[in-house]
Amino acid sequence: MHKKRIYHVTMLLCLLFCFLMPGQVLGESFKVFVVMSYDDQYAWSREIKEGIESVLLPACTLEYFWLDTKRDLEGGYEKAKQAFDVYQKIQPDGVLATDDNAQSIFVVPYLRGKVKTPVMFCGVNAEPDEYGYPASNVSGVLERLHIRSSIAFAQLLIPSIKRIIYMMRESPSSSAIFKQYEREHDTYPVESVAFIMSKTLDDALSSVSKLRGRCDALFYETMESIRDKNGRLYSDGEVLPMVSEAFGKPLISNNLFHVESGTLCAVIKTGQEQGATAAKMLLNAMQGTPVSQIEITHNRYGKRILNLKVMKSMGIRPASEALKGVQLVGTDN
Template identity: 50%
Template sequence: MRFIKNGYGLSISLIAFAILCLFPVITQAAPFKVLVVMSYDNSFFWNKDIKDGIDSILGDKCELSYVYLDTWRSKDNLEKGHAKAKETYELYQKLQPDGVIASDDNAQSMFVVPYLKDKVKTPIIFCGVNEDIQTYGYPTPNITGVIEVAHFRESIAFVQQLVPSIKTVGFMMLDRSTGQGFLQQFNKEKDSYPAKSAGFRLVQTLKDATAVIDDFKLRCDALLIDNMEGLPDENGNPLKEKDAIKLLTERFGKPTFCSNTKDVEYGVLCSVVKLGKEQGILGAEMLLKAMQGTPVSQIPVTRNKTGKRMLNVTVLKAMGINPKPEMLIHTEIVRTE
């Protein structure tokens, strides 16, 4: 009887061993390694929003390494960005990531194009790009991504709903890569806007900006003021976005609109804003597809589509504007910070 029991046990063991050989033990795959290169600093609201979007998709699937080129706050930062881009390439070589996300234009011109494009096969996804992507030679067999588009037309229509007498609008941004890219968008679209355009001006200093505002104040009913972080004051010191927006909106003294959430909170009247988180989500979803095996050439370039209506009621009341209640439906209400 002892022999039979042992034989039975031995048979069971052999069967179990055979099954294990036929079906290898399933182990959890190592997470993807992803290098994310941000054009600006880690405190900039746009970068924070894009990071939130990326983290929401890749946070539990990947080892994420973030690098901030910090190229926005001043011209000195912009010049130092090239050195940081070189350091980022050294990090890329060390990490050997499974994928790269490069956010906004400076990350393309300073990092992807000189160090990675046509040199590596790693899937690369861009997002937040304002310039014509052909400027960078995109797309390529391993580079695709998300174009950033401002909702200018929708924002003009919104400010006209609040103030129907608005017939002419102007545009002003800081003379950086973002403003230059939006100028390209403006030139393509301006004839389709619901108000006549008085022009799009890029400014380099606070003195330039005040002169442009004084000119537009005579010729425009409303003005877009946006992307003013780092605008040099009369002493050459870079202004924070909040301070620049406050100075410029007060000097204009008429309705203003923009394209970013924070500028409405800082004192712009209203906007149909674009969302940095959307850029991050779209870019992360595209990279995940590529890392999971979809050829990058089969992942088409896309653009942001979602807009959010925002209204600053502090400014609204100060201007004596009394909108119809139905205009506030699906609108986020904020007060000046």
Template identity: 25%
Template sequence: MSKLNTATGGLGGLALAAGSLILMLSAVTQASALPKCLFVSSYHQGYAWSDGVERGLRQTLDGKCEIQQFDMDTKRRKEQSDKERAALEAKEFIQRWQPDVVIAADDNAARHLIQPFYKDAELPFVFCGVNWTVAEYGFPYSNVTGMVEVAPVKAMIQEAIALVPRAARVMYLGADTATEKKNAARIQRAAKQQGLIFEPQFVTSLDDWVAAYQDGQGYDFIIVGSNAGVEGWDNTQVFKAIEPISRRLTVTNHEWMMPVSMLGMTKVPEEQGEWAGQVALQILDGTKPGSIPVVANRKWELFINPRLTQAAALKLPDQLLSKGKVFR
């Protein structure tokens, strides 16, 4: 079930005292004077990526427009019908609330909401978190622009090769989701450019993930994909399971996967939210969405998980150690 979060959610407290009511009315009056910005998240609050995007977005739009958030919750409602239903609910909400601009985060919102209902529509859309390419959605439309989510895949593979000079085989371990498969395809292309044999494994459960990780010890290094979609995921449990068996370098592009990865070159979800917010403000200021080109994110962080590297007896060069943030 989709969930609606509003910036004025506090209005639910109708039992507030008369003074509070006056203050709220004042707040409503003030809010109503601002343009309306609807944030449609493909996922749910509590999901690290989505939370980062939301954080960046709200930070940018705070005080500049009235924000309503619609979570499609498609990480947990994986069925196609659920996704489509969530998109319809979002559409209904759009029709009901009449936002001035809609910020849509991640692929499911682009696929199920923008593409089918708002191609070249009047209502401007700003997307973000769309992985790698917008070609499959036909973006940009005249009313759509945004930021593509790219991972520093090439840099990550180059760094791994630098650490494992004779690497020839690499395994990709991710959830069995479309996004992960899309990511894996993208990484595979980069790995091939480096002359590596790339073998992905997609799992749906924690045990499968640990088992696959075990298999991965037979590769030169493992690229750890997102766990979004892996049921029963528990970082502590996973860490306990893999710490004793870790012998190979593991790298990831997802910060939230650093508890179970040794080296991370991770995207910054806030960048997606911030860009989407800036573009939304430009649109609200009169700029046509079509005149703002689609761009890609460019920020990423370097993380090192010393517990796992120590467990694997992996010695990292000083240059890398001095540059990478220690994940705790």
């Protein structure tokens, strides 16, 4: 009798486990095509990749395609055609498309409403209706920067911050982020002096030098793959020290790798969150949930990051309350 009871309990637990984790327990294996807007060395792309793989591996087979549009936007259109060729060849069960450029040059012309394959996006700064989303086979995760929270965090460290400028490289994503800024800037706890979108590194540094006397801090989004007047490409890691020197005042940002490269602080968004969320949504679709029932969402979580080395170099001595729950980088350890 006792053995029979143990057997029944064991079977019940197994059935419950299978119900809670159907994909992995029942051996469902899906083929997923991941189309990334940028290149595989860009820190943001690596964050998203980590998030995707935390959900889909090892149960799914992942095929990556890199459009490399941050370094070569025009060349991205030909790469998008190549990506569609790969899609047709491998016939995936689902597609993940990351950041805005993958939507405009790949998903919209080739997949949206044209195939039955479920497609989930993430890292999208534009409003979804700009791409005709949601669509019969498309949903995903919008990206919204924690600009207001990042500024408020900086003010906890330096209460004298009253005026701010914003800077990023001119690109399709920067245009979408500017629209977020337009919607929100009246709610920011500072006076917004200017929003700089530069085509070249030389223009960016010139603008910063001219405006530095009119503001107390600079919000740095990204200048990744910006070119100088001679056509050389620069990474954020190379640009940030130049901007810091030209500006000479606190830099605020919104990505972990920016703070690690020399900005003072940020309330970061993470590619891991967005990649994992989109992957879970795609898994639901591949397991039979109609895409029409999977609502578009957006990133939700922010984490306060502080570069201790930069803080000390600027002579900042914040109140202890400002450091509660803060992740420190730039330490000597």
